[in-house]
Amino acid sequence: TGHHWGYGKEDGPSSWYKNYPVAEGNRQSPIDIVPNEASHDRDLGPIMTNYDHCTSINISNNGHSVVVEFNDSDDRSVIKGGPLDNPYRLKQFHFHWGGKGHGGSEHTVSGEGFASELHLVHWNAVKYKTYGEASTAPDGLAVLGIFLETGDDHRWLHMITDVLYMVKYKGSITDFKGFNPNCLLPSSLHYWTYLGSLTTPPLHESVIWIILKEPIEVSEKQLGMFRMLLFTEEDDDQKMRMENNFRPPQPIKGRRVRSSN
Ligand SMILES: NCCOCCOCCNC(=O)c1ccc(S(N)(=O)=O)cc1
Numbered sequence: 001t002g003h004h005w006g007y008g009k010e011d012g013p014s015s016w017y018k019n020y021p022v023a024e025g026n027r028q029s030p031i032d033i034v035p036n037e038a039s040h041d042r043d044l045g046p047i048m049t050n051y052d053h054c055t056s057i058n059i060s061n062n063g064h065s066v067v068v069e070f071n072d073s074d075d076r077s078v079i080k081g082g083p084l085d086n087p088y089r090l091k092q093f094h095f096h097w098g099g100k101g102h103g104g105s106e107h108t109v110s111g112e113g114f115a116s117e118l119h120l121v122h123w124n125a126v127k128y129k130t131y132g133e134a135s136t137a138p139d140g141l142a143v144l145g146i147f148l149e150t151g152d153d154h155r156w157l158h159m160i161t162d163v164l165y166m167v168k169y170k171g172s173i174t175d176f177k178g179f180n181p182n183c184l185l186p187s188s189l190h191y192w193t194y195l196g197s198l199t200t201p202p203l204h205e206s207v208i209w210i211i212l213k214e215p216i217e218v219s220e221k222q223l224g225m226f227r228m229l230l231f232t233e234e235d236d237d238q239k240m241r242m243e244n245n246f247r248p249p250q251p252i253k254g255r256r257v258r259s260s261n
């Protein structure tokens with residue numbers, strides 16, 4: 001089902017347009033954010049995340065990233081405010097990262113990449129019945145992007161890195177209950193926002209992007225744990241280390257990036 005894609009030379013971002021022509025569309029993600037070209041909108045209010053009664057379910061390796069899934073059967077964990085007209089329900093979060101010592105984020109700021117980027121994926125359950133339906137609608141998804149830079153140990157990230165050995169191979173999954181992503185948020189919720197897409201196939205142009213300006217700090221050691229994950233399955237004799245699983249910035253095509261105060 002679906003076409004095989006990856007981050008390698010043959011199946012990587014520069015070849016995705018062959019099976020996913022929307023790759024050359026007018027609202028593709030990620031983009032390079034140029035802060036002093038972003039327009040400052042007074043009526044762009046603060047975003048509010050309500051992850052308190054969080055209901056994480058499992059953590060898995062889908063062959064592209066490591067993903068933590070949430071129970072999205074009600075409005076317990078939502079993001080609202082800012083550019084959003086409705087509350088959007090948290091569905092999953094995952095990461096993108098680089099190889100040792102260089103870039104790995106998908107969005108860049110004035111051409112600068114970060115070591116990694118966390119995506120918290122939410123969907124508009126007010127207007128759409130399922131995630132799948134929302135994922136193809138122009139206002140269906142809201143993804144909160146958080147940059148990770150290397151520095152001190154992150155005091156809570158170990159809760160994730162400690163279980164990565166359980167999901168080393170593509171297709172592996174394990175229980176992961178009671179994790180509250182509030183602990184991964186930086187102190188400031190100031191953000192940039194623009195209309196874009198999924199950054200992996202099927203590249204649907206269905207995402208309202210909200211990128212936090214303040215990165216969180218994680219240690220090189222913690223980041224290194226992500227690089228022990230594999231793109232490949234357990235019975236695959238080729239062991240491909242999971243790293244550089246990021247799409248580079250795409251043409252802005254006249255889009256406006258707005259900035260919260
Ligand atoms: N599951 C029912 C059908 O859904 C079809 C579309 O979903 C395809 C799966 N991919 C995603 O949901 C998906 C979600 C977020 C991002 S990203 N990296 O832009 O945050 C990329 C991809």
Ligand SMILES: [Zn+2]
Pocket residue numbers: 094095096119199
């Ligand atoms: Zn992502």
